[in-house]
Amino acid sequence: MLAQNRPHSLTNYHDFWITRPLKTTVRTHLSSMPSLKSVAVLIALVAIYCNWPQPPLSDRLQKWKSSGKNFKFKDFNIFYKDSLGQGQSAANRVVLILHGFPSSTFDWYKMWDGLASHFGRVIAPDFIGFGLSDKPKGHSYTMFEQADIVESLLAKLGVQQVHILAHDMGDTVAQELIARQNALIKSKKKSSLKILSVCLTNGGILPETHQPRFMQKLMLNPWIAPIGTRVTNRLIFRKAFGEVFGERTQPTMDEFEDHWALMRWNDGNLIAHDQIQYLPQRYANRDKWVGALQETKIPLHLIYGPADPINPPNTFLKRYKMLMPNSGVTELSDHISHYPQLEDPDSVFQAYVGFMHSLKIN
Numbered sequence: 456m457l458a459q460n461r462p463h464s465l466t467n468y469h470d471f472w473i474t475r476p477l478k479t480t481v482r483t484h485l486s487s488m489p490s491l492k493s494v495a496v497l498i499a500l501v502a503i504y505c506n507w508p509q510p511p512l513s514d515r516l517q518k519w520k521s522s523g524k525n526f527k528f529k530d531f532n533i534f535y536k537d538s539l540g541q542g543q544s545a546a547n548r549v550v551l552i553l554h555g556f557p558s559s560t561f562d563w564y565k566m567w568d569g570l571a572s573h574f575g576r577v578i579a580p581d582f583i584g585f586g587l588s589d590k591p592k593g594h595s596y597t598m599f600e601q602a603d604i605v606e607s608l609l610a611k612l613g614v615q616q617v618h619i620l621a622h623d624m625g626d627t628v629a630q631e632l633i634a635r636q637n638a639l640i641k642s643k644k645k646s647s648l649k650i651l652s653v654c655l656t657n658g659g660i661l662p663e664t665h666q667p668r669f670m671q672k673l674m675l676n677p678w679i680a681p682i683g684t685r686v687t688n689r690l691i692f693r694k695a696f697g698e699v700f701g702e703r704t705q706p707t708m709d710e711f712e713d714h715w716a717l718m719r720w721n722d723g724n725l726i727a728h729d730q731i732q733y734l735p736q737r738y739a740n741r742d743k744w745v746g747a748l749q750e751t752k753i754p755l756h757l758i759y760g761p762a763d764p765i766n767p768p769n770t771f772l773k774r775y776k777m778l779m780p781n782s783g784v785t786e787l788s789d790h791i792s793h794y795p796q797l798e799d800p801d802s803v804f805q806a807y808v809g810f811m812h813s814l815k816i817n
Contacts, residue, residue, distance in 0.1 A: 510689070510716040513709065519561060520587055526611055528604050534587035535580040535608055536560055538571040548575030548816060549614055553605070555623020555658060556730060559586025559717050562622060565800035570620075573808060574816075578617075580608050582628070584730050590721040596729050598624075598736055602631040609648055618816070619653045620807060622796060624733050626658035627744060634747035652754040654810055656803070657763050657793045661745060661778070662737040664771040666764065670695040671731060680728035687724060689715045701762045701790045704798035748779055755782035756810040758803055760791035783810060 512520060525532045550570055554560050560579040563570075571577045581588040582601045605628065609617065621629040632650060639646045659665035667675075670691075674680050693711045700706060706714070718724055737744070748755060757775065761768045768786075776784060785806040791799045 509719050510712065512716055513713055516561070516713055516716060519564065523587070526608060528583065528607050531583055531589040531591065533580055533583060533589070533604055533608065535578065537612065538567070538577045539575070549617050550574050550577045551605070551617040551619050552577065552579035553619060553621040553625030553628050554579065554582065554585070555625050556733065557585070557718055557727065558714055561586065561713065561717055562794065563796055566796055566804050569804050578608070578612065578614065580604060584723065584726060586717050587720060590723045590726055592726055594729060596732055598627050598631050598733055601628045602635070605632065606648060615647065616649045616651055618651050618811065621653070621658070622656040623658040626655045626660050627733060627737055629653055629655065630660070630744035630747050633751050633753060634743055636753070637747055637750050650753050652811070652814055654756045654758060654807055656758045656795055657760050657766055659734070659737055659766065660748070661771060661774055662741045664774055665737070665766060667734060668695065668698060668765065671734065674727045674731045675734065677728065684725050684727050692718065699765060699793035701792040701798055703790050704792065706797065745778065748782070754814055755779065756785070757782055758785045758787065758795060758806045760787050760793060760795040760798065762790055762792040765793055
């Protein structure tokens with residue numbers, strides 16, 4: 456009887472001693488594992504724990520919000536700031552600020568008063584899906600629509616001439632606006648908006664040198680993103696956000712909390728996968744948007760933090776200078792990274808004033 460249960464060959468040995476016990480073990484573990492329904496419930500509970508309750512706006516953010524306004528773009532509320540400065544209010548002294556991903560116009564709060572005092576007027580919208588603007592779910596977020604929003608806002612305000620100061624994703628919106636102006640000039644058509652100058656700061660201006668962060672790659676994955684957006688909490692956000700700042704120029708805890716609160720406003724954390732589609736749009740429109748900078752006669756300048764892990768100097772800056780010999784460049788201190796307007800606002804302000812001074816805009 457015992458002999459009948461023994462393996463008679465190497466194949467039978469493997470089946471008798473390894474395969475059968477393994478199958479039995481797997482079946483035992485599978486039967487003891489929670490069902491898919493239980494896993495789904497667990498994920499939902501973790502998501503609620505991570506993201507509830509929604510953080511309140513700090514006093515600083517409440518003041519920022521109350522000093523702004525909203526306008527309607529299609530069916531959406533778009534938040535914007537519009538400050539008349541103490542400087543001359545001539546039409547050629549309007550500065551338009553375009554913010555980046557995943558933040559908002561609040562990125563410029565350290566420079567706002569200085570810009571408003573020095574120039575005639577400063578205008579900055581929160582793009583749809585960002586900051587204090589509406590954040591529709593399932594919306595197709597494109598750089599073309601963001602540029603449409605900018606044009607609609609300026610038309611509403613009766614502004615016909617602007618100097619653009621942009622960062623990160625805002626650089627791309629600026630490139631689209633430049634491309635539109637270039638096209639109108641070529642076709643000899645009259646434009647309702649004239650861009651007088653463009654100052655870019657750290658951003659994916661050249662897609663071929665852009666190095667997306669790990670969290671950005673996750674958010675681009677259609678399978679991982681729905682889970683990732685729901686389990687991301689302030690600690691994960693703080694780590695990811697802090698990675699693009701210099702070691703010596705990290706945001707304070709209050710600043711981390713403010714940026715997290717703005718991202719959570721109107722459930723913005725749940726649409727990160729939709730928001731970040733601007734990255735593949737950069738690749739798809741690379742020739743148009745990079746070509747716009749090469750072709751334009753608009754005065755260009757770049758203020759650059761060289762410690763940027765997303766746009767490193769040995770690749771991005773070298774190539775930018777080669778492709779855009781018509782652009783001026785201000786390199787900040789070696790320890791300044793991807794958010795120069797927050798990390799070294801005084802140097803960015805002085806560099807921008809210097810650029811404007813070169814245009815005889817004092």
